Amino acid sequence: MSDSTPPFLFGNYTLGPAMGDGDMGTVHKAQNVQTQEVVALKVLDKVDTSREGLRGAAVELIEFAASLSHPQLHPISQAVESEDGRLGIVMPMATARSVNRYLVEGKTIPRASAVKVITQIASALHFLHEQEVAHGSVKPTNVLLDAQGNATLSDLPMTHLRELGLIPKAPSLMQQFYMAPEVVYHASPEPQHDVFSLGVLAYHLFTGRIPFDDPEPLARKKISPEGLPPILVPVFLRAMTPRTRLRYPSIAAFMQDFQGAGNGRIDPETERLFRLSDEPESPDEP
Structure with a gap:
């Protein structure tokens, strides 16, 4: 991304380069614009999240998963939405x-x-x-x-x-x-x-x-x-x-x-x- 290109936002996160690809979406490096924290952001870009009823249910499901905490569960931080209406999942950057x-x-x-x-x-x-x-x-x-x-x-x-x-x-x-x-x-x-x-x-x-x-x-x-x-x-x-x-x-x-x-x-x-x-x-x- 060049300096002249405005950052693409997912909620409070600027979307960075892709790090991995799966059957449901793409994992990107991202950064919180307020805290500068670097995270992993999974963009659900291979599915249709535009239907309002299903979208709301999906956000609720992701937020419920984010509420679960266990030492052997890789944590989920929150659900976020992009400027163009896509859905994403914020997670801590994995070093494993x-x-x-x-x-x-x-x-x-x-x-x-x-x-x-x-x-x-x-x-x-x-x-x-x-x-x-x-x-x-x-x-x-x-x-x-x-x-x-x-x-x-x-x-x-x-x-x-x-x-x-x-x-x-x-x-x-x-x-x-x-x-x-x-x-x-x-x-x-x-x-x-x-x-x-x-x-x-x-x-x-x-x-x-x-x-x-x-x-x-x-x-x-x-x-x-x-x-x-x-x-x-x-x-x-x-x-x-x-x-x-x-x-x-x-x-x-x-x-x-x-x-x-x-x-x-x-x-x-x-x-x-x-x-x-x-x-x-x-x-x-x-």
């Missing part, structure tokens, strides 16, 4: 890298670090579920790691904005692999869907690969236990089962087995029902 960057670069995440990530993201999800909110988009690009290896979960409002009709319906290929089958069949986000996604994330971090060879639920094959401690195989199978009535009912239930496996103890029911040869493949009816 997404887990996806490590996976794409083929870097091995040490087992202890993977356990720490899963434990911290589970803590964030448990907090959200206590507020009767599902995240709905747990995946590597939304898990940020700082220099100390601490994980935070980002993009809380996005799945819910999609439900309002403001976000393109088609999820990314990565997101499809992480989605519970019932979500693929257009169910609204629920806490048990986050259990499935957390199971996929745990498997991905432990083995370096996605557990399924096809994003389509009916084409998915059983996971391979290669690279997994044997005691964790039934735990991951239960977290990722397409049968919702057999899946862990909560993040707490999954974490009890996940952490118990480190001490050689898991729920006998998990071990009985989810031996690799016995895992049911067909999802429940949507």
